[in-house]
Amino acid sequence: MNPKNPMTELERIRHSAAHVLATAISRIWPDAQFAAGPPVENGFYYDVQLGHRISPEDFGRIEEEMGREIKANHVFERRVVSRAEAMEMATQGRLAALADRQEASRFKLDILTGIPEDEEISLYTNGEFIDLCAGPHVMRTGNIGAFKLTHVASAYYKGDERNPQLQRIYGTAFKKKAEMEAYFTMLEEAKRRDHRKLGREMDLFAFDDDVGPGLPLWLPNGTVLIEELEKLAKESEFAAGYQRVRTPHLARENMYLTSGHLPYYEESMFPPMELSDKNAEGGAGGVSDRYYLKAMNCPHHHKIFKAVPHSYRDLPLRLAEYGTCYRYEQSGELLGLMRVRSMQMNDAHIYCTPAQFEEEFMAVNEMYLKYFKIFGLKDYLMRFSTHDPARLGEKFVNDPEMWKQTEEMVRGVLQKSGINYVEVPNEAAFYGPKIDVQVWSAIGREFTIATNQVDFAVPARFGLVYKDRDNTEKTPLCIHRAPLGTHERFIGFLIEHYAGNFPLWLAPEQVRILPIGDEPELVEAASALRAELRGHGVRAEVDASSDKINGKVLRAEEAKVHTMLVLGRRDLEAGALSVRVHGKGNLGAKPRGEVVADLLASIRERRGNEA
RNA sequence: GCCAGUGUAGCUCAGGGGUAGAGCAACUGAUUCGUAAUCAGUAGGUCCCGGGUUCAAUUCCCGGCACUGGCUCCA
Numbered sequence: 263m264n265p266k267n268p269m270t271e272l273e274r275i276r277h278s279a280a281h282v283l284a285t286a287i288s289r290i291w292p293d294a295q296f297a298a299g300p301p302v303e304n305g306f307y308y309d310v311q312l313g314h315r316i317s318p319e320d321f322g323r324i325e326e327e328m329g330r331e332i333k334a335n336h337v338f339e340r341r342v343v344s345r346a347e348a349m350e351m352a353t354q355g356r357l358a359a360l361a362d363r364q365e366a367s368r369f370k371l372d373i374l375t376g377i378p379e380d381e382e383i384s385l386y387t388n389g390e391f392i393d394l395c396a397g398p399h400v401m402r403t404g405n406i407g408a409f410k411l412t413h414v415a416s417a418y419y420k421g422d423e424r425n426p427q428l429q430r431i432y433g434t435a436f437k438k439k440a441e442m443e444a445y446f447t448m449l450e451e452a453k454r455r456d457h458r459k460l461g462r463e464m465d466l467f468a469f470d471d472d473v474g475p476g477l478p479l480w481l482p483n484g485t486v487l488i489e490e491l492e493k494l495a496k497e498s499e500f501a502a503g504y505q506r507v508r509t510p511h512l513a514r515e516n517m518y519l520t521s522g523h524l525p526y527y528e529e530s531m532f533p534p535m536e537l538s539d540k541n542a543e544g545g546a547g548g549v550s551d552r553y554y555l556k557a558m559n560c561p562h563h564h565k566i567f568k569a570v571p572h573s574y575r576d577l578p579l580r581l582a583e584y585g586t587c588y589r590y591e592q593s594g595e596l597l598g599l600m601r602v603r604s605m606q607m608n609d610a611h612i613y614c615t616p617a618q619f620e621e622e623f624m625a626v627n628e629m630y631l632k633y634f635k636i637f638g639l640k641d642y643l644m645r646f647s648t649h650d651p652a653r654l655g656e657k658f659v660n661d662p663e664m665w666k667q668t669e670e671m672v673r674g675v676l677q678k679s680g681i682n683y684v685e686v687p688n689e690a691a692f693y694g695p696k697i698d699v700q701v702w703s704a705i706g707r708e709f710t711i712a713t714n715q716v717d718f719a720v721p722a723r724f725g726l727v728y729k730d731r732d733n734t735e736k737t738p739l740c741i742h743r744a745p746l747g748t749h750e751r752f753i754g755f756l757i758e759h760y761a762g763n764f765p766l767w768l769a770p771e772q773v774r775i776l777p778i779g780d781e782p783e784l785v786e787a788a789s790a791l792r793a794e795l796r797g798h799g800v801r802a803e804v805d806a807s808s809d810k811i812n813g814k815v816l817r818a819e820e821a822k823v824h825t826m827l828v829l830g831r832r833d834l835e836a837g838a839l840s841v842r843v844h845g846k847g848n849l850g851a852k853p854r855g856e857v858v859a860d861l862l863a864s865i866r867e868r869r870g871n872e873a
Numbered sequence: 874g875c876c877a878g879u880g881u882a883g884c885u886c887a888g889g890g891g892u893a894g895a896g897c898a899a900c901u902g903a904u905u906c907g908u909a910a911u912c913a914g915u916a917g918g919u920c921c922c923g924g925g926u927u928c929a930a931u932u933c934c935c936g937g938c939a940c941u942g943g944c945u946c947c948a
Contacts, residue, residue: 318878414943418876418944423944423945427944428876463884471938558948595946597941779907813909813910813911826908830906848907
């Protein structure tokens with residue numbers, strides 16, 4: 263830990279709890295080898311190498327040992343040592359241990375060799391346990407008020423796949439027990455809004471082994487969400503001067519060789535479909551052609567650009583498509599809708615001149631902000647990813663001048679629009695800088711929900727040109743943007759964002775009419791109301807079950823139906839409807855015409871739940 | 874892909890070497906009820922898949938698959 267970057271009190275508690283965890287593990291398994299044990303967002307962990315496989319069943323006795331260590335209230339003692347002394351101790355197995363051992367403290371030894379010459383080396387001692395550590399810690403082990411081990415996972419040493427896998431024991435710690443209890447309550451709440459759980463409960467989407475992992479099936483309710491988002495996107499894009507195109511889901515190998523995706527991204531693409539042709543060169547049974555499922559839409563759109571000659575008068579040319587892409591994500595990376603293998607992207611490519619770039623890029627950002635406003639999205643982070651000059655020609659296209667130019671343009675746009683952002687070097691795409699919008703899922707994982715990228719390299723590879731004013735051919739810049747990301751991830755996010763309580767315009771079932779009883783006049787009035795609403799495009803149903811009104815209300819609430827219209831004899835006679843809104847309760851009776859007009863206005867204006 | 878855990882009805886879960894269990898949902902019938910559960914009945918199972926041990930495996934063992942939690946990755 264960097265002493266120039268002091269930790270908060272909570273971080274010090276958690277960092278100290280990590281040392282106490284290592285102390286406890288050392289007591290039970292003295293041959294344990296420890297790597298790193300830092301505080302993290304919601305707690306702490308310590309990486310350990312151990313013959314015994316630690317399972318949650320072991321947590322009880324580890325926690326017991328930790329409890330004793332805390333009760334003993336040992337002081338965390340800091341001591342600066344010479345490099346030689348530290349190496350000596352590591353060799354004797356004394357670091358991250360209770361005593362000298364047969365084996366050296368091998369990870370600590372490795373960490374020591376990585377510490378720069380001019381940096382101070384410090385040890386922290388709590389009781390008999392000594393660890394190599396820059397600190398800081400709390401004063402005494404007793405300052406750790408409440409702690410709990412949460413799970414065990416595995417992690418590669420130093421995060422490198424080629425290194426050995428260590429067991430990572432996660433825990434959390436707080437100053438006060440009540441704070442910890444509040445934290446676990448919050449976790450339970452978060453689980454309730456997990457899109458995987460809500461997706462099943464609300465019949466939004468499903469996975470099936472025979473279809474394949476990461477390939478979601480959109481059920482009717484989920485498809486409503488998709489269609490509403492597409493309607494929104496198509497309206498906004500039409501208004502912003504985009505043109506719609508459609509492209510196939512696959513293409514021949516050669517296109518991906520041109521784009522550069524093969525062989526660099528072959529691992530992330532589904533393996534090719536190989537065609538054999540008896541007449542082909544190579545003889546019978548030889549492979550005559552390979553087709554790949556598309557992992558991105560850009561090459562297809564570039565080909566559309568190229569299909570007709572373009573003049574500078576055509577630019578900016580904005581080609582939009584909800585394109586379906588397929589990516590062979592590693593099996594362990596799949597996560598509900600947030601990480602899938604088939605995805606429908608809110609994609610568009612804007613071809614423009616450098617002079618037009620700023621205005622176009624800014625218009626895209628404005629489209630983002632407009633969407634975020636509609637969805638009431640406030641908790642996001644704009645991440646501006648730039649290149650690393652040291653990796654030109656390797657990770658990034660070797661064109662320092664274009665990098666400088668485009669990054670300055672993007673930075674300028676961001677500053678001009680007063681958008682809050684963080685700049686992250688070395689995270690750009692290979693073809694240009696980009697802005698990603700980061701959000702967090704209910705279970706705390708971070709995802710890119712939208713992206714806006716500059717591409718100054720690939721159009722040239724495809725030989726895209728336009729005839730400029732001076733009658734010379736020039737290569738356009740390309741802006742690659744997906745403000746609504748993919749349907750899969752965006753809807754996964756929206757489910758959690760709204761906890762399944764969608765605003766009226768998005769709700770799969772917008773209105774449910776609940777007749778009280780089944781007298782013929784009531785049933786008839788309910789059907790007539792449904793027909794009228796459906797005539798206006800409202801997704802309305804009638805609950806014609808034999809449930810009592812209480813039961814009907816319960817079932818509609820459970821299904822998260824947005825608006826319930828209770829229709830009884832009293833309402834029928836008054837020409838009224840009793841309105842009940844999910845989560846808001848009974849709003850009382852209103853004239854029928856007013857109710858319908860309110861519903862239509864809310865849908866048309868895409869009002870949020872609070873409106 | 875790697876490490877660990879889990880896999881029983883549509884859902885949530887109990888059980889256990891020898892006819893497979895509950896609640897909710899579904900279906901049938903009765904009920905005519907004014908804002909979060911009306912009553913009764915019926916039906917529903919390859920206990921994830923394959924192999925092994927056993928007189929007998931859903932249960933124990935091995936392998937696979939899927940999911941969960943992480944790690945790695947994420948154009």
